[in-house]
Amino acid sequence: MSGAGAPMLRLELGGITKQYPAVRACDGVNLRVQPGEIHAVLGENGAGKSTLMKIIYGAVQPDAGQMRWNGAPVSVKSPAQARELGISMVYQHFSLFETLTVAENVWLGLDRRIALAEVIGRIGEVAHTYGLDVDAGRPVHTLSVGERQRVEIVRALMTQPQLLILDEPTSVLTPQAVDKLFVTLRQLAASGCSILYISHKLDEIRALCHQCTVLRGGKVTGEVDPRGESNASLSRLMIGADPPRLQHRDTAPGPVVLRVRQLSLARADQFGADLADIGFDVRAGEIVGVAGVSGNGQRELMAALSGEDPRAPAGSILMDGHDVSHASPHRRRKLGLNFVPEERLGRGAVPTFDLAQNTLLTRTEAVSRSGWVATARVQRLAEEVMARFNVRAGGARAAARSLSGGNLQKFIVGREISATPRLLIVSQPTWGVDVGAAAQIRGELLKLRDGGCALLVVSEELDELFEISDRLLVIAQGRISPSVPTAQASVELIGQWMSGLWHDTTGTAQPAAVA
Numbered sequence: 001m002s003g004a005g006a007p008m009l010r011l012e013l014g015g016i017t018k019q020y021p022a023v024r025a026c027d028g029v030n031l032r033v034q035p036g037e038i039h040a041v042l043g044e045n046g047a048g049k050s051t052l053m054k055i056i057y058g059a060v061q062p063d064a065g066q067m068r069w070n071g072a073p074v075s076v077k078s079p080a081q082a083r084e085l086g087i088s089m090v091y092q093h094f095s096l097f098e099t100l101t102v103a104e105n106v107w108l109g110l111d112r113r114i115a116l117a118e119v120i121g122r123i124g125e126v127a128h129t130y131g132l133d134v135d136a137g138r139p140v141h142t143l144s145v146g147e148r149q150r151v152e153i154v155r156a157l158m159t160q161p162q163l164l165i166l167d168e169p170t171s172v173l174t175p176q177a178v179d180k181l182f183v184t185l186r187q188l189a190a191s192g193c194s195i196l197y198i199s200h201k202l203d204e205i206r207a208l209c210h211q212c213t214v215l216r217g218g219k220v221t222g223e224v225d226p227r228g229e230s231n232a233s234l235s236r237l238m239i240g241a242d243p244p245r246l247q248h249r250d251t252a253p254g255p256v257v258l259r260v261r262q263l264s265l266a267r268a269d270q271f272g273a274d275l276a277d278i279g280f281d282v283r284a285g286e287i288v289g290v291a292g293v294s295g296n297g298q299r300e301l302m303a304a305l306s307g308e309d310p311r312a313p314a315g316s317i318l319m320d321g322h323d324v325s326h327a328s329p330h331r332r333r334k335l336g337l338n339f340v341p342e343e344r345l346g347r348g349a350v351p352t353f354d355l356a357q358n359t360l361l362t363r364t365e366a367v368s369r370s371g372w373v374a375t376a377r378v379q380r381l382a383e384e385v386m387a388r389f390n391v392r393a394g395g396a397r398a399a400a401r402s403l404s405g406g407n408l409q410k411f412i413v414g415r416e417i418s419a420t421p422r423l424l425i426v427s428q429p430t431w432g433v434d435v436g437a438a439a440q441i442r443g444e445l446l447k448l449r450d451g452g453c454a455l456l457v458v459s460e461e462l463d464e465l466f467e468i469s470d471r472l473l474v475i476a477q478g479r480i481s482p483s484v485p486t487a488q489a490s491v492e493l494i495g496q497w498m499s500g501l502w503h504d505t506t507g508t509a510q511p512a513a514v515a
Helices: 049-057 079-085 102-108 116-129 145-157 175-190 202-208 231-239 298-306 329-334 355-359 375-388 405-417 435-450 462-468 491-497
Strands: 011-019 024-033 038-043 064-069 072-074 087-090 163-167 194-198 211-216 219-224 256-265 275-283 286-291 317-319 337-340 423-427 454-458 471-476
Touching: 011 049, 024 038, 024 049, 024 064, 024 211, 024 219, 038 049, 038 175, 038 202, 038 231, 049 079, 049 087, 049 163, 049 194, 079 087, 087 145, 102 116, 102 145, 116 145, 145 163, 145 175, 163 175, 175 194, 175 202, 202 231, 211 231, 219 231, 231 435, 256 298, 256 454, 275 286, 275 298, 275 454, 286 435, 286 462, 298 337, 298 423, 298 454, 329 337, 337 405, 355 375, 355 405, 375 405, 405 423, 405 435, 423 435, 435 454, 435 462, 454 462, 462 491, 471 491
Parallel strands: 038 194, 038 211, 087 163, 163 194, 286 454, 286 471, 337 423, 423 454
Antiparallel strands: 011 024, 011 064, 064 072, 211 219, 256 275, 256 317
């Protein structure tokens, strides 16, 4: 507790404990946050960070411990009560109603005496002030993951909070958007707003945060000023070791596995992006990375390549010479295509299904020709994925929705990687995972590539793409740039191309050959 004469703390936690059936998520956690302080909470996936934030926000009740708010003891029983106190939270798993518009979702968290028209105007003001591009009239189901994240952040800022909790806020934001967000957060902190900031991006924490509390296995293992730490020292506090180093060795790519030619596709809804004359190849034994600002056609391209959208023109998508433009996802999987979507819950996994059942969504080794399912083998498959990718959960029978975001991501990516695909298409492979898990996933992708798999990786993490890709493409306004060998690219060049500027004033492509 704060001593006599000491400045009053915005938030103080003492001995917070939360036990779930299979794991103790928080084990006697203490936390102190000053007014105007940007305070990082760092830890591995499953370390208890999200549970602790939900306790502060009133979405989860602790089994033991005390919370003090502006010096007074308080028991927060609901998010509504938290918002009344001045606490707002942006969840890692979004809490938006897909059938409602952006403005209607924001309105739900505000005083209902405010007219919807006024809410729409205020959304525009907040979005403009903080450089967050948000269309108040769009239905949420038409938004990409990155666009939904912006909505969550705008919604939280609309409440003018005293404490803002951000759970992986930059996981699907571009570097330019991250820079703008940091300006916003520093402005908020300067005005007295305290910020609890959860991120696995150590560079961000070191650049932004004043203080850092590290959790491991539900317990506090360190409290440091991250500005005086290195990535290596923070990593050791978090996972007890340095993250594994990636070995990206040069290889000669093999034959073309995926060939896309003249893929033009009208948007499926009014808020989507038209695809225009998309063309590129992906060869066996190479990783082709696709960069781009969220909402520029990534979702539509992934739907066309995975088979979710079968409207592609005949002959525009070939896999090992087979025209799969109109083929179903099942037919494409038969040819060796595995796919990881950017949305974890609802598309990558069924929330109410357990992990063993979710294995059956894309893995058929345990299903006989007559349709019988060998349940013991399904469970073994799930357990093998969990062991290989260090997925922390209450066993193969744990529901997907019970996992932390990072652990669910590890399971979904691991499920597809361990199928040893001929072609793997993956969107945002390390979204929301800790530094050790991110290094492991990237290492597994490189192993697949070295084994002859063709990989197409869509990511808004430029550092990730530069680390694992052999060639880079950029998608902007539904068009694909020329490809450029990663060794010849730069962050500045890719950033320019992300604005659609890969042609000079004469209309000639900048020097980068299409593969």
